[in-house]
Amino acid sequence: MALKVRAAGVKDLPGIIALLTPVEGDQERLRADQFAVAEADGGSIIGCGRLKPYRGFVELASIAIAEEWRGQGVGRAIVAQLLAGRKGQVYLMCEDNRLDFFSQFEFVVLRGNQMPAGLRPKWQHYIGEVDHLNLMRRE
Numbered sequence: 001m002a003l004k005v006r007a008a009g010v011k012d013l014p015g016i017i018a019l020l021t022p023v024e025g026d027q028e029r030l031r032a033d034q035f036a037v038a039e040a041d042g043g044s045i046i047g048c049g050r051l052k053p054y055r056g057f058v059e060l061a062s063i064a065i066a067e068e069w070r071g072q073g074v075g076r077a078i079v080a081q082l083l084a085g086r087k088g089q090v091y092l093m094c095e096d097n098r099l100d101f102f103s104q105f106e107f108v109v110l111r112g113n114q115m116p117a118g119l120r121p122k123w124q125h126y127i128g129e130v131d132h133l134n135l136m137r138r139e
């Protein structure tokens, strides 16, 4: 597989939405220019992720890899591209089974009281849907 990770454009939005919908990924304030996408050989979009801007920080969000492509390094390549050269705090929220995946990029788990106010509405939305949610940050 020749994996190509690149910045997304407006024409990628339908593919991004198709990836996020089945995993209930964050589709709030979708803007193509916040996303990186992975392309398979034929040019189809097989994974996506974004840095979602807030006042004073960004959130690593909306990460989804097509089911048949998981476990082959696509998610890692997208996250690495989004974080490359990135300075400043990056937050994310994830379930327990994703902690190891994000730890490899130097994200550490925070306590709930370390949550920026801007993330609280999203946290409240997702906390009702999963068993346990973690807040992580990369310095």
Ligand SMILES: CC(C)(COP(=O)(O)OP(=O)(O)OC[C@H]1O[C@@H](n2cnc3c(N)ncnc32)[C@H](O)[C@@H]1OP(=O)(O)O)[C@@H](O)C(=O)NCCC(=O)NCCS
Binding pocket: 023, 063, 064, 065, 066, 069, 070, 071, 072, 073, 074, 075, 076, 077, 093, 094, 095, 097, 098, 099, 100, 101
């Ligand atoms: C989580 C997700 C993005 C990972 O993407 P992926 O392409 O399958 O992951 P990769 O193949 O790049 O994995 C990179 C490394 O992380 C590890 N890894 C992947 N998922 C992991 C997990 N859930 N827990 C622990 N380690 C994990 C892999 O073993 C691999 O390590 P290795 O190269 O040493 O074997 C993908 O499974 C996905 O889209 N899941 C559904 C949507 C989702 O949960 N999004 C994240 C919301 S926070």
